[in-house]
Amino acid sequence: MGSAGMFFQHLMNGLTLGGIYALIALGYTMVYGILKFINFAHGDILMVGAYIGLFVFDLLRGSSPLGPWWIAAFFIAMLVSMVCCAFLGMLIERVAYKPLRKGSRLAPLLSAIGVSFILSNGAAWLFGTHSRKLEYPFDNSPISIGSVVITPHQIMVLVVAVVMMVLLKLFVGKSKMGKAMRATSLDGETAKLMGINSDMIISLTFGIGSALAACGGMLIALDYKVYATMGTMIGLKAFVAAVVGGIGNITGAMLGGFLLGLLETFGVAVFGIPQGFKDTIAFAVLIIILLVKPEGLLGKVEKEKV
């Protein structure tokens, strides 16, 4: 394989991984944009999404042979998982964060860590600690395009991630509700004076973020395994992606996600960072960004309000 071929190969791998990071990073960044709060349970919502997707998919495909029905079943499972997680996210917000909104800013943060433990330990207790496999809904044998080898899985991940991001951008930029969301994130109190029900907007934000996490959870479950703590590391890395892109900025989270995916892939493949140290790349990037441009790539420097 030529070096150009190699380059495209890594590019493809990096974009696939990055697309998943980006989907998950969006949830962190949207919630932060509105509440200035990091939802540390976000990674565990992804895990719940993966489990729901796995169970629904297995139920739907039953013992039918691999075929078009599997693909349909996979997307139905994804939809079910996204809807369930949207409600889960809204429920968590209502029960664990909303009552603390008026108190110190540390309180919901601690509550989020508590929710994270409840979800991951709850999953371990309910489903056991062994890991499960989400089957590919299609024949995942690699396809060669010139000298580049891509898998159907990679294509699906990229297509789904890009479609989700375009939909989100359209929603936030064009729809009434999206505009209310932007107004709430710019100044919640004033938005309320415009007749915007900010409680509902906050709830909706959690719902959308959690649905995207569920989607990301299912995509990653195809390549990795489904287990109770699967959301911890990927959640942390997606958080890094959100910070790198500029937390609170939706485009920034997408950029940060793709950038992180590419850096991890190229870091291992080109710069010879040992596979075992792959996870350190994200955190090294975080440290560098915090030193050089703490507000993130697309973030704005917050001015203190007088």
Added chain:
Amino acid sequence: MSMLETKALTREFGGIIAVNRVDFNVERNMITGLIGPNGAGKTTLFNNITGLDVPSSGKVFFEGRDITGLPSNKVCRLGIARTFQNIRLFKDLSVIDNVMMGRHFHTGSLRNRTLQAVLSYFQVEKEECEEYEAAMKWLEFFGLENLRNDSAGSLPYGYQRELEIARALATEPKLLFLDEPAAGMNPQETDSLMETIRRIRDLGVTVVLIEHDMKLVMSICDNITVLNYGQKIAQGTPSVIQSDPAVIEAYLGTDDDEEDF
């Protein structure tokens, strides 16, 4: 019946009584002034009426309906809008987008709108157009239409004040609260603001304003309420207020205080 009434409205902040059993009335189609020295509780009273703050005790009635403690988004929907002492625009959004935010709930309930937006993207665009025109109408009212695409934060101070009023008016209120609208304005700007407030009243909007500029207050208000240390000390027409001994004392101090100056 007054358009808006507060009955013994009280707001305490940990032992400090910012507003103390205040009965405040606003008559329809009039310009009502709320004056008093700094720290008299004027803004707190505004906040407690517009739903930004909840009174410790007492009641607020708007058009005969008890609105005490109602959240500000609901107060807005009943037809009460306000501006702030320190301007609170969406600084990163354009001038027209700020005003369109004010028109937010006029296009059906949010819940229905989202459903429709999903069902028919086209429809949103059309609605957007009508909304755009309505927002432009308010910009034209203030002569800001040529600045519509500038970001709100980049406007000169006086224009920002006007834009904030335009955004409040875009919610189509029956009652408009202005918190120190002339703060930081030069005499010419203040004169034009007085004219603007009269034009707003002529649209059928009842106006309540907090203001320290006595020339403005005395020349445009039909009725004035004076607060001092959280209590209402006087109420009446400008001429009554100007000759009220309690008001003069509150503003100039008693003889005993004079050495403090």
